Amino acid sequence: xxxxxxxxxxxxxxxxxxxxxxxxxxxxxxxxxxxxxxxxxxxxxxxxxxxxxxxxxxxxxxxxxxxxxxxxxxxxxxxxxxxxxxxxxxxxxxxxxxxxxxxxxxxxxxxxxxxxxxxxxxxxxxxxxxxxxxx
Numbered sequence: 001x002x003x004x005x006x007x008x009x010x011x012x013x014x015x016x017x018x019x020x021x022x023x024x025x026x027x028x029x030x031x032x033x034x035x036x037x038x039x040x041x042x043x044x045x046x047x048x049x050x051x052x053x054x055x056x057x058x059x060x061x062x063x064x065x066x067x068x069x070x071x072x073x074x075x076x077x078x079x080x081x082x083x084x085x086x087x088x089x090x091x092x093x094x095x096x097x098x099x100x101x102x103x104x105x106x107x108x109x110x111x112x113x114x115x116x117x118x119x120x121x122x123x124x125x126x127x128x129x130x131x132x133x134x135x
Contacts, residue, residue, distance in 0.1 A: 005048055006048065006049060007048065007049040007050070007051060008048055008049070008050050008051070008076075008078075009050075009051045009052070009053050010051070010052050010053070010076075010122075010124065011053055011054075011055045011058060011067070012052060012053070012054065012055060012122050013054070013055055013056075013122075014121065014122070015039040015040075015041065015052055015053070015054050017121040017122075018052045018120060018121055018122060019041050019052055021099070021100075021120050021121050022043065022052065022120070023043075024098065024099075025095060025098040025099050025100050026080075026095075028043040028044070028045065028050065029043060029044045030042070030043055030044075031043060031044040039053060039054025039056065039057050040052070040053045040054070040057065041053075055067050055068075071122075074124070074125055075124070076124065077124075077125060077126055077127060078124075078126040078127075079126065079127045079128075079129060080126065080127070080128045080129070081128075081129060081130065082114075082128050082129065082130040083130065084130050085106075085108075085114035085130050085132060085133075087130060088106045088114045088115070088116055088128050088129060088130050089106045089114075089116075091116075091128050092105065092106050092116040092118065092128060095118050095128070096118065100118040100119065100120070101118060101119040101120075101123075102118060103117035103118055103119050103125050104116060104117040108132055112131060112132050112134075113129045113130065113131055113132060114129065114130050114132055115127050115128070115129045116128050116129075
């Protein structure tokens with residue numbers, strides 16, 4: 001095994017809603033789609049591959065009980081960089097206008113970033129951020 005992440009997959013019960021969100025709100029372009037019973041979509045992305053997969057597919061193929069259990073808590077976060085603190089504010093307003101669920105409006109954080117948080121249709125919370133100018 002190589003210590004390198006090659007693919008991030010978000011598991012969901014509603015592949016169509018999640019694909020619409022990641023395509024129409026966040027701007028990811030699907031490149032490989034297995035719809036219907038397969039319920040898997042991989043998006044074009046530089047670096048780490050990114051996909052959405054129906055939990056039922058994994059339950060049926062893998063058989064592990066965790067794919068049948070209800071999701072609890074915040075299992076992961078995706079963080080999207082912006083060019084500047086002002087760009088965080090503009091991007092957040094745009095994401096919310098396109099249908100993202102607001103979680104936390106843009107704010108300067110103690111770790112020297114301007115950050116805002118939003119959620120996808122499954123309630124996964126993600127952030128947009130930019131470094132604050134050094135003093």
